[in-house]
Amino acid sequence: NAGVMQNPRHLVRRRGQEARLRCSPMKGHSHVYWYRQLPEEGLKFMVYLQKENIIDESGMPKERFSAEFPKEGPSILRIQQVVRGDSAAYFCASSRGAGETQYFGPGTRLLVL
Amino acid sequence: AQTVTQSQPEMSVQEAETVTLSCTYDTSESDYYLFWYKQPPSRQMILVIRQEAYKQQNATENRFSVNFQKAAKSFSLKISDSQLGDAAMYFCAYRTLNSGYALNFGKGTSLLVTP
Numbered sequence: 001n002a003g004v005m006q007n008p009r010h011l012v013r014r015r016g017q018e019a020r021l022r023c024s025p026m027k028g029h030s031h032v033y034w035y036r037q038l039p040e041e042g043l044k045f046m047v048y049l050q051k052e053n054i055i056d057e058s059g060m061p062k063e064r065f066s067a068e069f070p071k072e073g074p075s076i077l078r079i080q081q082v083v084r085g086d087s088a089a090y091f092c093a094s095s096r097g098a099g100e101t102q103y104f105g106p107g108t109r110l111l112v113l
Numbered sequence: 114a115q116t117v118t119q120s121q122p123e124m125s126v127q128e129a130e131t132v133t134l135s136c137t138y139d140t141s142e143s144d145y146y147l148f149w150y151k152q153p154p155s156r157q158m159i160l161v162i163r164q165e166a167y168k169q170q171n172a173t174e175n176r177f178s179v180n181f182q183k184a185a186k187s188f189s190l191k192i193s194d195s196q197l198g199d200a201a202m203y204f205c206a207y208r209t210l211n212s213g214y215a216l217n218f219g220k221g222t223s224l225l226v227t228p
Binding site: 031033035040041042043044045048055056058059089091093095098099101102103104105106107109 | 117148150155156157158159160163204206208210213214215216217218219220221
């Protein structure tokens with residue numbers, strides 16, 4: 001299955017810890033997007049990356065959140081010093097080219113205790 | 114602000130019947146793409162159907178079709194011959210060509226399919 005892979009599927013952290021979420025795009029895709037879904041809400045865009053570049057981070061909180069997509073390896077969404085309000089499902093999507101259809105991974109459910 | 118409104122938080126349909134989920138959006142752009150995504154209990158986001166705004170013909174994918182009314186900024190999803198596996202949250206979304214590549218999602222409609 002060459003779909004978008006995300007791990008871990010579930011992540012539990014205590015307040016103040018760091019959370020690292022990984023996303024491997026579909027084969028042949030070099031564009032990655034991160035979205036956050038709060039309970040009872042739709043998905044909200046966070047950041048759009050191409051290999052080694054952040055293209056659009058307009059939806060990313062200014063503090064504690066960062067994202068990267070290195071030349072080799074998966075894209076990483078990093079949340080430092082997590083707070084309870086960070087509890088959500090984080091989805092990664094990938095596309096072959098800019099503006100092409102985005103295909104989603106299964107998401108990572110983050111729970112902050 | 115660009116928004117997507119799904120006015121039906123919940124809908125119910127009997128197996129084999131037809132149901133229509135509504136969606137309206139607000140954008141000042143003339144070129145954009147519209148999407149319906151399905152999120153079953155597994156929480157995976159699955160693309161159901163997409164529509165290019167410049168195309169007048171409504172998109173169709175097997176039992177799924179859309180009614181795209183560009184002037185009214187309306188993009189409803191029709192599911193024919195509903196099946197139990199269609200039960201899910203359905204999200205309407207759009208993306209403009211000139212305002213980045215982010216998808217703008219509505220809050221979703223929960224579809225219940227009864228035997």
